[in-house]
Amino acid sequence: MNVPSANPPLIAAADKGDMAAVERLLGEGARVDVMDATGRTALMAATQKNDLPLARRLIAAGSDVNARDITMLSPYLCAGANGFNEILKLTIASGADPHSVNRFGGTPLLPSSEKGFLRTVRVCLTAGIPVDRANDLGWSALLETVILGDGGRLYGDVVEALVGAGADPHLRDRDGKSSLEHAQALGQERVLAIFRGEGAAAGPGAAMIRQAKQAEKAEHYEEALAIIAAALAQHPADADLTYYKGYYLYELGRHEEAIRTFETVLASSPDEVEFHFYIAYAYRAMKQPEAALAAFDAGVAKKPETPFLRYHKSNYLRELGRHEAAVAVMDELLARDPGRYDFAFHKGNSLRSLGRHEEAIAAIEIAIASDPGNPLYRRHKAQSLKLLGREA
Structure with a gap:
């Protein structure tokens, strides 16, 4: 049995990302799933840091991807909730329970949908996580996406992925309202178009966007970016195309280029406040919290009446x-x-x-x-x- 202790050396080494110390301690017989006072294992510490090489080494040494800390998070659930896609895939391949849930009763599909982690949503759906499973709030992934999203480009794509996997827009929450009714009340026209089977993209570059999305679904982001770049050469003022250019740069880890791309839309269309959200997430990925928070605040200042950016700022503050x-x-x-x-x-x-x-x-x-x-x-x-x- 794993008895939690104050600060086991293996977990301390994992917190520091010290692979050499981890190797030495494992070689000396350290228990790979020893827990600290909060129930964390070294694998959980590596997951929280999004340290893929260390996570891979600890799993190879026998660490349990389903072991829970005192907050009911496992490495699998933690990776899914934070958009750590490669560790999430690793935990799934290493025996993660696709039906396990966090302390709110949600699978990783719910927080990833809520936060707009589209790539993570795709990983979850590919792994067979039930698309319509509701958490203890009574919300499915689709309900969370509509209620806590903004109905914009990114959240429209999350909705499209969920609906494509069979999510039911008529499933009702504990107040008796469906995703369809929430989207109508919130005026989320992109989402409503998806529910009608029309697709979200409707501008001059729509056909190229659909083509890029096919490459994206296979995680061929360089190919998707090339398709969008070619479309932008023909339609340089298309904000949808510019969004996808920024999104694919983000997924390729080219975060500074993504930010500059998103900023071009704001320079010409300041009311496109959702782009502040995209900028904030790029800074988050770069581990620049003050810049991320400033991006949230810039959007809030433009549209203080909308809860979307404030809510996601609060989410990020809790994460910090x-x-x-x-x-x-x-x-x-x-x-x-x-x-x-x-x-x-x-x-x-x-x-x-x-x-x-x-x-x-x-x-x-x-x-x-x-x-x-x-x-x-x-x-x-x-x-x-x-x-x-x-x-x-």
């Missing part, structure tokens, strides 16, 4: 462990829309991470009042009460 700032963003969102009990729930989780359990309980109570029968909210309230030494 900046829970005070995440709570502040959630407060902004709740001030504009007090009925969003999912926002209140996420605020409660950040407050709990800060040790502010009474406030966390108060936030989660808002969610419970909106959806009294949801066991997820009651479970999280019970956890906060337990941390306060009180019974649920």
Whole structure:
């Protein structure tokens, strides 16, 4: 049995990305799945750093891709939630359970869809993860994509991938609303076109975009980029084509070029605020958090009434462990829309991470009042009460 300890040397070495130390410790007989006080293994530490060579070495040494930490994350679930595609593929090939779920009851398909990690969504679908499985919030991947996306180019492609895999736009959430009804209420015209079977691209470069997408689905990003570059030579002002150029550069790891490409759209069309999101994600991939947060803020300043960029900024702040700032963003969102009990729930989780359990309980109570029968909210309230030494 793995008994957690404070800071096992193997995990400390993995945290530092020190392959030589990992090799030495394994050679000396260190247990590959030893856990620290939070239930992390060395493989989880390598996954959190997106360190593919180290993850590959630890899996080869027998590390369990399904081993969970105290937050119920496994290396497989962590890789899927963060868009670490090569580690995700490695864990799937190494015996990951495609039906395993995180503490919210979601497979990796849900957070990857929510965050707009299109490539990760494709990996999940190829692995056979059930496309319509709902989490404990009552949301399927398609519902999350519509509710928490912006209906723009990237999220339209996520919707297209999910629908192509058989996702049901008529599946209803716990409030009785379907993805189709949410998309109608939110005015997501690209998404509605996909639901009608028309496809999202409709501009002069639409045929070339469809051709590029075929190459993209096979992960032939250089080929997809070449197709788009040829189309842009004919239609240089087409914002859809410019988006795909930036997206393929992003997937090829050419993040600075992707940012410059996205910025060309904003220079001519400042209202295309979704491009601030794409820029933020490129900076995220470059591990430049302040630049990423500034990109989110630039978009928020242009359209303060839309929750999309604020929500994803708060997601990123939680990822960075900046829970005070995440709570502040959630407060902004709740001030504009007090009925969003999912926002209140996420605020409660950040407050709990800060040790502010009474406030966390108060936030989660808002969610419970909106959806009294949801066991997820009651479970999280019970956890906060337990941390306060009180019974649920």
